[in-house]
Amino acid sequence: MPTDPTAFRERSLQREPSFRMSTRQLGMWLFLACLAVLFLASIVAYLITRYNHPQWSQAQATLPGGLLAAGGFLAGTSIFFELALRGIKANNQARLRTSLMLAGLFGLAFLVAQSLNWASVMSLNAGVENRLISLFIFYMLTTVHALHVIGGFVPLGIVWYRAGNREYSSSRWEGVALCAQYWHFLGIIWVLLMVTMYGTRG
Numbered sequence: 001m002p003t004d005p006t007a008f009r010e011r012s013l014q015r016e017p018s019f020r021m022s023t024r025q026l027g028m029w030l031f032l033a034c035l036a037v038l039f040l041a042s043i044v045a046y047l048i049t050r051y052n053h054p055q056w057s058q059a060q061a062t063l064p065g066g067l068l069a070a071g072g073f074l075a076g077t078s079i080f081f082e083l084a085l086r087g088i089k090a091n092n093q094a095r096l097r098t099s100l101m102l103a104g105l106f107g108l109a110f111l112v113a114q115s116l117n118w119a120s121v122m123s124l125n126a127g128v129e130n131r132l133i134s135l136f137i138f139y140m141l142t143t144v145h146a147l148h149v150i151g152g153f154v155p156l157g158i159v160w161y162r163a164g165n166r167e168y169s170s171s172r173w174e175g176v177a178l179c180a181q182y183w184h185f186l187g188i189i190w191v192l193l194m195v196t197m198y199g200t201r202g
Contacts, residue, residue: 028178032185035148039189042144043196046137050200053133060201061134064120070113071194074149074187076106081180091170093163100160100176103183107149107156114146141193149186155179 050056080103087095121138125131159179162168168176 022174024174024178028181032181035185035189039144039192042141043192046141046196047200049133049137055130056134057201059130059134061121061131061138062124063138063197064117064124066113066117066120067194070110070117071187071190073106073110073113074183074190077103077110078180078184078187080106081176081183085173085176085180088163088168088173088176089170093166093168096168096176097160097163100156100163104153104156104160107153107183110149111146114142118142138197141197145186145189145193148189152179152182152186155182 053059080099084096084099084103087093087099118139121135125135156179159175162175
């Protein structure tokens with residue numbers, strides 16, 4: 001049976017749909033969705049406790065300004081991850097490695113700042129017994145977040161190692177993107193935590 005060569009050539013040139021999600025990307029979205037549920041449930045529990053407390057304005061723990069500085073360090077981490085992505089998409093290996101290193105340093109700076117903030121919160125609220133509930137909630141929320149920041153150094157270390165071996169390129173950079181998504185998520189969660197705690201002080 002004769003075949004139209006023009007039609008055959010057109011069919012062979014047809015592209016598959018461009019919107020295709022990899023298994024790793026799908027896994028990352030599911031993972032972040034689970035973490036979002038965890039943090040949102042914690043925030044809801046905080047709000048329920050806050051609005052069921054008859055004298056919350058007196059029981060609210062005094063929060064240090066260093067929490068905003070810690071958020072700035074997380075923002076810096078996100079910025080350098082974006083620079084790392086732009087670097088590898090342009091096949092700039094040096095920019096990728098430098099940006100990943102700086103992202104890691106900003107992540108470490110966040111943990112150091114948080115350690116200072118925890119000590120500051122304890123000293124600012126020393127001897128005030130009616131603040132025990134809000135102090136417990138503060139330490140619970142920020143500690144859970146910090147543990148996820150610490151966990152973020154595992155994929156960052158893997159990406160850094162692979163970047164050193166030049167395993168990424170302008171056509172193969174999904175690992176960098178997935179790691180960046182996780183750290184961006186931590187930054188968004190930090191903003192939500194700060195808005196919740198500072199926005200319910202009255």
